[in-house]
Amino acid sequence: MFSSAIARFVALATILVFASAAINSKSPVLVAYDANLVTDLEVLEKAFQLDSNHYEINYVDYSKKEESLFENGEPRFDHVIFMPSSKKLVDAKSLVEKHKLLEFFNLGGNIIAVGSAEYSVPEEVRSFLNQAGIHPAPRGYAVSDHFDTEVTVGDKNLASKRILSQVKDLKYEGTAALISNSQLLFPLVKAPRRSFTSSPKDKVLSGEKTWTVGEQGFLAVAFQGLNNARGAWVGSLDLVSDELVSWVLQERGVLKLQFAQHYKQDEPGVTNRTLYRIKDSVYYTVGVSELKDGAWVPYAPSSEDDVLQLSFKMLDPYQRLNMTLLGPAASKEDGANDMNVFYVEFQIPDHHGMFTYELDYKREGLSFIEDKKVVTVRHLANDEYKRSWEITNAWMYMVSAALVVIAWFVFVANFLYLGVPKTAPKKNVSEKETKQKQQRNRIPAP
Template sequence: MRWFVSLLLITLLGLVQGLSSTGSRLLVVIEESSEKAQYSTFWDDLEGKSNNCRGYKLTFESPKNDKLSLFQHGERAFDHILLLPPKSKGTSFYTITGDVDLPSSGLGPALTPKLLLQFINQNGNILLTLSSDSPTPTSISSLLLELDIHLPPDRDSLVVDHFNYDTASASEKHDVLLLPQGSRIRSDVRNYFGGDGTIAFPRAVAQELGNSSPLLAPILRAKSTAYSYNPKDEAEVVEDPFAVGEQISLVSSMQARNSARFTVFGSAEALENKWFDRKVKSVDGRDSKTANREFAKQITAWTFMEVGVLKVGRVEHHLSSITGDAPGNDSVAQLGYLNPTIYRVKNDVTFNIEISEYSYDQLTPLKVDASDALQLEFTMLSPYHRLDLVSISQTPNSTVFSRTFKLPDQHGIFSFRVNHKRPFLTNVDVKREVTVRHFAHDEWPRSWEISAGWVWIAGVWITIAGWVAFVGIWLWSEPAYEQSKGKKMQ
């Protein structure tokens, strides 16, 4: 009952505050107020004026505003940040080192890399947009390097593709890329950015993701014929491009260990009104309308935690017994109380966990792809068991996963742990500690219950019987002695 009430409260809270599961306060950092009109459709979609459901509260600020602060009384003043490319160089301020006052361009003292990282550490989400028309500030480059995202050393570089471009608007420069909406990066990874439309990506900035961080994932890659190019370079041949083909990530994501999200959008111009539902023409002459508006909704929905948010409900474990041949969990019967603190080695135990997925405006049952698995670890220093959890029931808002298994023949302090981390899904790390004791002296099976011990029991009793027989024979077989007839000598 309490779980149902909490789900109802969360749902009502989401309807009041907007679709985001973490809040509706969105800071938009834009340098010139005159630029706001170029993104008016995008703002309307975020505020919910067009579809009347998203409900973000937008606050527009200039990076030059000295009174701008991301925190108030030690807490986040905003839930999300949207950074648009600055046009000017700005003033000097403390960079990510926090020690030396170095000249850096762009975002001002309230948006240093150190403060932005602190915002992420306090569960804030950031959408960063780039543009080849605006050189990337060195502070942003420093921030991205901290996250293992690399930008071209030439700050005026853009991505061109001579085989996949809009012939209507970029017939000469080939810098307006035409790309299909994102596809799965792996078979076991959920795709929140798919569709059948075409995305127009004008004057994009290339990004290259490091291979060492499991927190990074590409959302949109360039085609194999694309490359990064500096238009100021007058050479006819690019000898050493920054990145080529699918090495180029146009939209990149980073989900921190606390599940805060950071997205780098390589073309701010793709969010402008003129590229929403615009007609484009590919090299092969096919006309189509852009899906930029839908793609922008998908990107902001994921970044601002409207989708891909997992919530854990009830977590239970109990002693169990297998009652018969019934299929699935129907053959498992509960013994004793829920969530005991101590078990015995070789007990049969059942573990249940209830998980929901937040999707736009409601909690839905979590569905695990057939090529993936939600796993339970029973671990001490290392896992003694790693088992796939099985869905046994569903409610309108959640899925209950369960697994029954036998505890190992090892006593100590163990943990039930569900550690589920996948790209584009918030992390689930649930841990419940229990004690596993050894057998008590009166819990061991008696010797006559062990068929393999019957030989030894028989041997003991045969030895005893043989010894008794020997003693009896020895006692009753004493020889008879005759009385002496001679006289006694003095």
């Protein structure tokens, strides 16, 4: 009986552990709102349509002072949604303080900010958006049309289809924002060409009282940090869509680098070596997966502009090459194919030094992939250079040198052995002539 009780206890503990793990696996989401503006939370539930099976949704009023983004230095939530507030400064300062928001974003948190025609997000949230390069219109500024009483928005206002594929036709009642030229900003919906953003209270328009004019303004903007944390700002709750929410909450457009390796063409078994030789033929391969419907699948670039590129660089890239799709593969042994393998073959340049294999893949709407591997490239050793007889251009000089040596031996042999020197015959000199010559030599000079 005692053993059966222990078995039941172990089974119950196991069930509780798995249940706790299932509960904790939900991603916590904070929705901060103003109770004076939102009287029915079903409006927010309908707008964002968050699945309660995957998300733990927490609704917090801006008036709650005790609420905070962090607990013991760790973020309490994975995602935060800020609704408009009737006040510039709210009581829940720990939720909206710009430095806390920046820290939350740097730790990988995702943020959505929603504006409106009459109200705006708290001032601290606006300051955070300004740091990201988004400058929403002041509180009370709305988008209007020069020639129409209604501002209509549809697919024609899409600035890019990489994140949003469509915008439903609607009567727009919201605000607009100016954006910087940061490459981390992704304009989604641009303002109509004939529109402007100003306060309805101003009967006479001027440059000082107008925030945006025409397509200079944007109604929805997304951004992504280098750490792949995401954010978005929309000028009206009507522009919130499933596509936008799923992208910001990292449900789609997420890439994963499964592996990256390089090796010599003639030594494929030795990967990620740190020393190469000039003019070596090498391969660089990577495996990339994409998150779709909660599962990792092989990633396939949608166009030629999205092709992966490898840079082999010292200070500047010596080579920048497009990678070729090799085919699908499995990241785990005996597993299903969950990645595509890309490769590139090239020859290391004739220059020794410290080089870097760099994969820097940044495309709008996709999480960024980066991989850097530093290697040393050496010059040829003394015994690795080609010999003279292996270089065809050197044959002429080798033959010339051989002919010079042969000609020298022929000359020496001819000089020593083949030629007989001719000697002049000796003349007979008489004794009388000899005496006369001796006498002339004795006569002193006058």
